[in-house]
Amino acid sequence: MNILSAWRDQSVTLLVIGIGWQVAATVLNNPLLPTPLAVMSLMHDLWLQGEMQSHLWITLQRVLISFGIAMFLGAILGVLMGRFRNLNRWFDPFLVLLLNIPALVVIILLYVWFGLVEAAAVAAVVINKLPNVAVTLREGARTFDPELEEMAQVYHFSFWQRVCHIWWPQLFPFVMVATRSGLALIWKIVLVVELLGRSDGIGFQLHLAFQLFDVTAILAYSFAFIVVVQLIEWCLLQPTEQYAVRWKREQNHA
Amino acid sequence: MLEFHISGRGFRRPVLGDVGIRFEPGESICLLGPSGCGKTTLLNIIAGLDKGYQQPIWQGETPTLAYLFQQPRLLPWRTVMDNLLLVNPDQALALRLLSEVGLADVANQFPTRLSLGMARRVALVRCLLLSPDLILMDEPLVSLDPVTARQMRELVERLVVSNPQRHLLYVTHDLDEALQIGDRILVLGGKPAQIVSRFEKESAERRMLESALGA
Numbered sequence: 452m453n454i455l456s457a458w459r460d461q462s463v464t465l466l467v468i469g470i471g472w473q474v475a476a477t478v479l480n481n482p483l484l485p486t487p488l489a490v491m492s493l494m495h496d497l498w499l500q501g502e503m504q505s506h507l508w509i510t511l512q513r514v515l516i517s518f519g520i521a522m523f524l525g526a527i528l529g530v531l532m533g534r535f536r537n538l539n540r541w542f543d544p545f546l547v548l549l550l551n552i553p554a555l556v557v558i559i560l561l562y563v564w565f566g567l568v569e570a571a572a573v574a575a576v577v578i579n580k581l582p583n584v585a586v587t588l589r590e591g592a593r594t595f596d597p598e599l600e601e602m603a604q605v606y607h608f609s610f611w612q613r614v615c616h617i618w619w620p621q622l623f624p625f626v627m628v629a630t631r632s633g634l635a636l637i638w639k640i641v642l643v644v645e646l647l648g649r650s651d652g653i654g655f656q657l658h659l660a661f662q663l664f665d666v667t668a669i670l671a672y673s674f675a676f677i678v679v680v681q682l683i684e685w686c687l688l689q690p691t692e693q694y695a696v697r698w699k700r701e702q703n704h705a
Numbered sequence: 706m707l708e709f710h711i712s713g714r715g716f717r718r719p720v721l722g723d724v725g726i727r728f729e730p731g732e733s734i735c736l737l738g739p740s741g742c743g744k745t746t747l748l749n750i751i752a753g754l755d756k757g758y759q760q761p762i763w764q765g766e767t768p769t770l771a772y773l774f775q776q777p778r779l780l781p782w783r784t785v786m787d788n789l790l791l792v793n794p795d796q797a798l799a800l801r802l803l804s805e806v807g808l809a810d811v812a813n814q815f816p817t818r819l820s821l822g823m824a825r826r827v828a829l830v831r832c833l834l835l836s837p838d839l840i841l842m843d844e845p846l847v848s849l850d851p852v853t854a855r856q857m858r859e860l861v862e863r864l865v866v867s868n869p870q871r872h873l874l875y876v877t878h879d880l881d882e883a884l885q886i887g888d889r890i891l892v893l894g895g896k897p898a899q900i901v902s903r904f905e906k907e908s909a910e911r912r913m914l915e916s917a918l919g920a
Contacts, residue, residue: 601752604752605772606791
């Protein structure tokens with residue numbers, strides 16, 4: 452019932468926005484504000500031509516690859532920094548530096564140094580995302596329950612048993628936070644990377660549309676990717692989370 | 706026979722002084738003392754969990770230890786059975802012990818759904834799955850209602866105290882409990898804490914009786 456009513460409320464919000472937009476665009480009647488129906492029909496046409504899928508797929512690949520690398524390296528760095536105070540002291544200034552470098556600066560520098568190549572593009576995204584992951588998982592590693600560590604020691608848990616059964620479950624909520632904020636952040640950075648130095652992907656298409664002031668195409672490509680990210684949330688993240696926290700349901704005592 | 710010794714030397718403010726305990730074969734010893742006197746610290750040192758202290762020195766071989774913590778410390782995200790299999794992969798043995806403590810039907814449930822009494826019994830099974838020579842127990846009856854506490858005590862007596870293979874070091878602040886469980890009672894006190902008196906169960910019971918009658 453809760454899920455249904457949540458869906459209903461969300462659809463109402465979306466519908467109100469859509470109708471408001473449609474009315475405003477119809478009244479203004481200006482190509483710089485296309486109607487939602489025009490945007491959707493262009494999305495449909497691009498899909499039939501095959502344009503949409505190929506660029507979506509290319510961008511999605513870049514998102515997933517850089518996301519994977521950033522999560523993996525950021526998680527290791529963050530957990531180690533959370534567990535070892537000395538390591539934290541050495542790496543913390545480095546992390547502060549990375550957190551505060553503007554995404555655009557990293558992208559430009561890497562393109563200048565390494566050329567307009569795929570590796571530079573992916574590396575630029577990874578460098579932008581990695582410090583967020585590390586900071587989030589450092590917090591996670593700091594909340595590890597010392598009582599469970601003692602239990603694991605007394606009962607002779609192996610290193611991998613600790614990783615899989617003690618540390619990972621405690622990190623999981625933090626990994627989910629990093630994943631959610633990560634997907635949202637990364638795909639936006641990937642678009643900039645593509646716009647500045649790649650000749651395919653959604654970012655490149657936006658670049659072309661920008662030169663033609665083709666607002667309909669800009670909105671069509673952006674909405675397509677928003678839909679993709681939302682599908683990942685519904686079909687991948689939420690079911691994973693539901694499964695992983697099933698032990699929390701119907702608790703008898705704290 | 707088991708015997709160990711720990712030393713509080715080399716410390717600024719040791720909670721514990723020198724403590725040595727020697728177990729007769731299969732003996733159950735209750736460690737009695739007021740709250741905060743260092744009973745749990747002693748168990749932690751014996752289990753090698755207190756990094757500040759030197760490891761206990763054992764006469765002869767170091768025994769296999771199991772530790773029943775005051776909080777059950779089960780992994781909340783693993784089912785009861787998975788919690789047990791992590792300690793010992795013998796599923797048949799785990800099931801047999803679970804049914805001995807009356808919990809065979811919760812094997813596939815998550816510990817978050819168990820009451821404290823049930824979770825303690827699962828933790829007791831986890832101890833036994835190590836086939837330990839010595840079990841350390843930290844107030845396993847505390848915060849249980851009288852019926853559940855009695856059930857738990859009987860399980861400890863049946864599965865640990867009456868088993869001649871197993872030695873038990875049982876920490877409590879409750880004299881009646883100590884008298885029921887222990888073959889021998891050691892009293893911890895002072896600062897730094899040491900064993901201030903020790904008595905056999907029979908003499909203890911007699912003394913209790915005498916003081917009751919003499920009053």
